[in-house]
Amino acid sequence: MSKSVGKLLGAGNSKAKTFASEQQYLNYLNKYDTSDVDNIYKNMALYGNQLSSTLANRPEYIYSIDGSNLAAHKAETATYNQAASKLASEFESRRRQLETRLQNQGFSPNSETYQNAMKNLESAQNSAYVDAAYDSVQAGQDAFSNSLNNQLAVANFQNSARQLPITELQNLLQNQYSGYDIANQIFNVQQGKDTRINKFQNQNATEQFNFGTNALLGGGKLFASAFSDKQLKENIVQVGRLYNGLPVYLFTYKGDNEPRLGLMAQDVLSVNPEAVSIDNSGYFKVNYALACEQQVCVK
Numbered sequence: 001m002s003k004s005v006g007k008l009l010g011a012g013n014s015k016a017k018t019f020a021s022e023q024q025y026l027n028y029l030n031k032y033d034t035s036d037v038d039n040i041y042k043n044m045a046l047y048g049n050q051l052s053s054t055l056a057n058r059p060e061y062i063y064s065i066d067g068s069n070l071a072a073h074k075a076e077t078a079t080y081n082q083a084a085s086k087l088a089s090e091f092e093s094r095r096r097q098l099e100t101r102l103q104n105q106g107f108s109p110n111s112e113t114y115q116n117a118m119k120n121l122e123s124a125q126n127s128a129y130v131d132a133a134y135d136s137v138q139a140g141q142d143a144f145s146n147s148l149n150n151q152l153a154v155a156n157f158q159n160s161a162r163q164l165p166i167t168e169l170q171n172l173l174q175n176q177y178s179g180y181d182i183a184n185q186i187f188n189v190q191q192g193k194d195t196r197i198n199k200f201q202n203q204n205a206t207e208q209f210n211f212g213t214n215a216l217l218g219g220g221k222l223f224a225s226a227f228s229d230k231q232l233k234e235n236i237v238q239v240g241r242l243y244n245g246l247p248v249y250l251f252t253y254k255g256d257n258e259p260r261l262g263l264m265a266q267d268v269l270s271v272n273p274e275a276v277s278i279d280n281s282g283y284f285k286v287n288y289a290l291a292c293e294q295q296v297c298v299k
Helices: 020-031 035-052 069-104 112-172 179-217 265-271
Strands: 225-227 233-241 247-253 260-262 276-278 284-287
Touching (some): 035 112
Antiparallel strands (some): 225 284, 233 247, 247 260
């Protein structure tokens, strides 16, 4: 199969040598296996789709906790009731002890001493209840705050625990490439490669044009190296010779229909081998400045 200039320079999907680094990288990217990473992303997408349909009903997640005034009041009431129950038991014991002591001292329940002693005990009990009420407000607030913080901690832990598998997957996916990542990388490499190919082709075309013009006019400064390997050319017609006997040809590059004028590297090798070099692609290039050191003469 013939080699075109486009293939030589690495255009399209050809395996070229001139731009071997890009092509090797493209070959590597095209063989890069992203199936595992793609499956992970696919499963995550499916899971996300399932979650989106159940956002309103997910009992395993805690979205809110009770931080209302009613909740605070309940905490205060519970604290007061606990204190009141303790006070009731305490003053009931003190009342029985006081009654026994007064009776042992000979005071009857109708006596003034007995009644005053009971009133003092009742007053002390009322004061204790008032103090307990005040204390319960602060204690209730503290209890409510602790309960609220505990609820928040539990909610955060539970919700975070639900996120652990996703977090682990995200950590595992770091520096891993999906099919999309590889496709984007291939596009960027190919785009840069095509840009360099176009620049190279335009530069070579300009150099060939300059050579042809100078050769036909019989003088002028010639350009440096250009691809002149016979294997890259077709439609070859000899149109003249240089002073040193080198034939000058009209030709087209394979895969390019634009007519060009120039030498054949194989001819130059027999006359001035210093003017011929081998490109990294394996094809000959001719340094026209060396090949045509004296005035050009086209017959």
